[in-house]
Amino acid sequence: MTKKQIRLGVIPTGVGGPGAYNRWLDPEIPPDASVNIDWYIDIAKQAEAAKFDWIFIVDSQFITPQSPPHYLSRLEPLTLLSALAVVTHHIGLAGTLSTSYNDPFNIARRLASLDLISHGRAGWNVVTTGDAGTAGNFSLEEHYDYETRHARAAESIEVIRGLWRSYEEGALPRDRVRKKFLDASKLRTLGHKGKYFSVTGPLNIERSPQGEPVIFQAGDSEPGRNLGAQYADAIFTHATTLENTREFRQDLRSRAARAGRDPDSLLIAPGIKFVIGDTDAEARDIAGHYDETDHSFEQALGEFGRLFGWHDFTRYDPDAPFPTGVLKFAERSWYTGAKKITEQALAENLTLRQVIERTQKGNKAAVGKGTPFIGSALTVADEITHWFEEGAFDALNIYLEHPSQFRRLINEVLPLLRERGLIRSSFTGTTLRDNLGLTVP
Numbered sequence: 001m002t003k004k005q006i007r008l009g010v011i012p013t014g015v016g017g018p019g020a021y022n023r024w025l026d027p028e029i030p031p032d033a034s035v036n037i038d039w040y041i042d043i044a045k046q047a048e049a050a051k052f053d054w055i056f057i058v059d060s061q062f063i064t065p066q067s068p069p070h071y072l073s074r075l076e077p078l079t080l081l082s083a084l085a086v087v088t089h090h091i092g093l094a095g096t097l098s099t100s101y102n103d104p105f106n107i108a109r110r111l112a113s114l115d116l117i118s119h120g121r122a123g124w125n126v127v128t129t130g131d132a133g134t135a136g137n138f139s140l141e142e143h144y145d146y147e148t149r150h151a152r153a154a155e156s157i158e159v160i161r162g163l164w165r166s167y168e169e170g171a172l173p174r175d176r177v178r179k180k181f182l183d184a185s186k187l188r189t190l191g192h193k194g195k196y197f198s199v200t201g202p203l204n205i206e207r208s209p210q211g212e213p214v215i216f217q218a219g220d221s222e223p224g225r226n227l228g229a230q231y232a233d234a235i236f237t238h239a240t241t242l243e244n245t246r247e248f249r250q251d252l253r254s255r256a257a258r259a260g261r262d263p264d265s266l267l268i269a270p271g272i273k274f275v276i277g278d279t280d281a282e283a284r285d286i287a288g289h290y291d292e293t294d295h296s297f298e299q300a301l302g303e304f305g306r307l308f309g310w311h312d313f314t315r316y317d318p319d320a321p322f323p324t325g326v327l328k329f330a331e332r333s334w335y336t337g338a339k340k341i342t343e344q345a346l347a348e349n350l351t352l353r354q355v356i357e358r359t360q361k362g363n364k365a366a367v368g369k370g371t372p373f374i375g376s377a378l379t380v381a382d383e384i385t386h387w388f389e390e391g392a393f394d395a396l397n398i399y400l401e402h403p404s405q406f407r408r409l410i411n412e413v414l415p416l417l418r419e420r421g422l423i424r425s426s427f428t429g430t431t432l433r434d435n436l437g438l439t440v441p
Contacts, residue, residue, distance in 0.1 A: 002139075005421070006394070006422050008051045009092075009094070009269060010056065010398050011057075012143060012400045014074060016068050017068050020294045021300075022294050030169060034073055040080060054123055054432065055092070056123075056125065056397060059076070061098065062134040062137060067303065072162030077096055077097070081118075081122070085114065085117045085118035092125030092432035093122055094122075097127070098129040098134075099128055100152060105159075105189055116208050119209055122210075123214040124215055125217065126227075127217075128152070128227075131151065132310070132332045142306050151304050156196070157231045158366065159190070162285060167187060167203075171187055171206070177383045190203050197241075210434070210440060216235070216269075217234075217236070229252050232266065235268055240385050263274065268395070271399060273373065274398070276375070276377055304356050320352065322346060327342045381413050381416035385417070
């Protein structure tokens with residue numbers, strides 16, 4: 001696989017994530033899909049057969065009755081990925097772990113374990129946790145502020161990478177003739193004492209064939225972008241327009257260069273949603289149908305407050321102008337996303353209903369969400385090709401929503417991209433780093 005080819009990831013969200021509260025009604029989706037290991041195994045095998053680079057498991061640790069179905073009951077990422085590791089052979093296994101609510105030693109050990117179980121296919125999606133309610137599940141009175149969350153994340157990553165390098169090459173000879181299991185001169189004690197963490201080390205697990213897990217990250221705030229540019233191998237973003245996605249990629253590459261990194265070593269992977277029909281018109285009809293059936297305005301209104309620290313928006317008249325003063329509730333939550341929504345709503349004098357409809361309907365380019373990838377297989381393939389050739393991304397993180405649509409993507413769109421030489425026909429290595437073209441640290 002060359003640098004001129006698109007890497008592919010898939011995000012299975014089971015019975016329905018944000019904006020898809022009724023997707024579990026699709027008869028092709030088991031009603032317990034989000035905790036059904038057989039369903040995940042089937043998806044992972046489909047993706048691996050289609051030569052996807054990774055399967056990505058999102059996570060959070062706080063729910064309310066207004067949370068979407070997938071969030072209400074889902075498997076813990078690394079437990080799930082460890083199960084998938086033994087039934088797959090090539091696809092990468094990326095899971096979300098928060099630096100806000102996990103200690104570095106535990107993160108390092110759990111991910112290194114997955115990396116060994118999978119023979120070098122583990123990936124870590126670094127998050128700082130935007131859900132302010134999570135603090136109450138971890139014996140804290142208040143969620144960390146933006147600055148603290150990102151500073152903790154940076155220090156946590158440094159500690160974790162240090163722990164992953166506890167054993168030098170050849171540190172465990174396991175030589176029965178000489179009765180020598182360990183070469184102690186090649187075992188490093190970390191001895192870290194920082195602002196947020198004090199970790200002695202060393203880590204009690206050796207390195208995998210890929211050296212250490214691949215680091216993924218997503219964050220659109222200034223500290224989030226700086227964190228990704230400094231540490232991430234791949235960065236997720238939202239694909240709203242070609243121009244915005246390309247600007248994001250250019251910005252992150254520039255930041256990576258200023259951090260002393262090779263910009264080409266950083267993969268930008270926007271998340272995309274797609275709808276495929278026999279014709280463009282049919283695809284638009286299918287998208288419209290999903291918009292009408294996968295969610296309701298009342299459900300969207302109840303869940304809308306998540307960005308704003310779960311502020312209750314049901315108290316407002318939905319047909320009145322978007323309420324002022326609500327941005328303060330997002331200060332310790334997803335402030336960057338909430339700020340964009342609020343600023344656009346006030347600038348365009350939108351009602352609360354209009355804002356929610358824009359943010360929730362998946363077939364409209366809107367505030368925070370939207371997809372231009374609707375049409376026949378040829379139209380979708382052409383659009384993906386156009387974005388890639390215009391420098392908008394290096395990889396695609398594809399949301400798996402309705403199973404029939406995922407099959408159409410695999411069977412109709414990917415062959416067109418493969419004919420153009422834009423995606424791989426076979427895996428080029430045995431580890432996730434190999435397949436992403438990344439060097440061993």
